[in-house]
Amino acid sequence: xxxxxxxxSFLLTVFTVITASALLGDEYLIGYRLATHNSALVSDRxxxxxxxxxCLGEKKETLFLPRQFxxxxxxxxxxxxxxxLEFASQQSINLESRxxxxxxxxxxxDSMTLPTRCYVIDFxxxxxxxxxxx
Numbered sequence: 001x002x003x004x005x006x007x008x009s010f011l012l013t014v015f016t017v018i019t020a021s022a023l024l025g026d027e028y029l030i031g032y033r034l035a036t037h038n039s040a041l042v043s044d045r046x047x048x049x050x051x052x053x054x055c056l057g058e059k060k061e062t063l064f065l066p067r068q069f070x071x072x073x074x075x076x077x078x079x080x081x082x083x084x085l086e087f088a089s090q091q092s093i094n095l096e097s098r099x100x101x102x103x104x105x106x107x108x109x110d111s112m113t114l115p116t117r118c119y120v121i122d123f124x125x126x127x128x129x130x131x132x133x134x
Contacts, residue, residue: 034113061087
């Protein structure tokens with residue numbers, strides 16, 4: 001007859017992983033970049049990717065957004081872009097500006113980048129909780 005103690009460490013590990021993911025939510029890497037040329041918008045994009053590895057850190061700031069049933073995170077962030085950018089810009093923002101001035105022309109290129117950071121996302125039926133890990 002076998003002893004059940006061999007599987008104890010395996011079961012404890014599985015239980016820990018399941019409990020941690022249930023309490024923390026899903027981890028996503030989210031970044032943003034905006035580019036202009038001569039003050040005209042060239043690109044404006046929020047990048048979302050599910051984290052392939054566990055992110056380290058503690059939950060800091062939190063944002064609550066309303067959500068429609070089965071709405072993806074990408075479409076949710078696109079529809080609430082201003083609220084998310086205000087929330088995310090509380091951290092560092094990278095700004096870059098280049099100007100080329102000649103006798104007959106003036107060209108400028110500007111970009112604003114929110115570095116990619118890890119966020120914990122908790123999906124509820126009618127809302128989403130976004131927490132920055134720091």
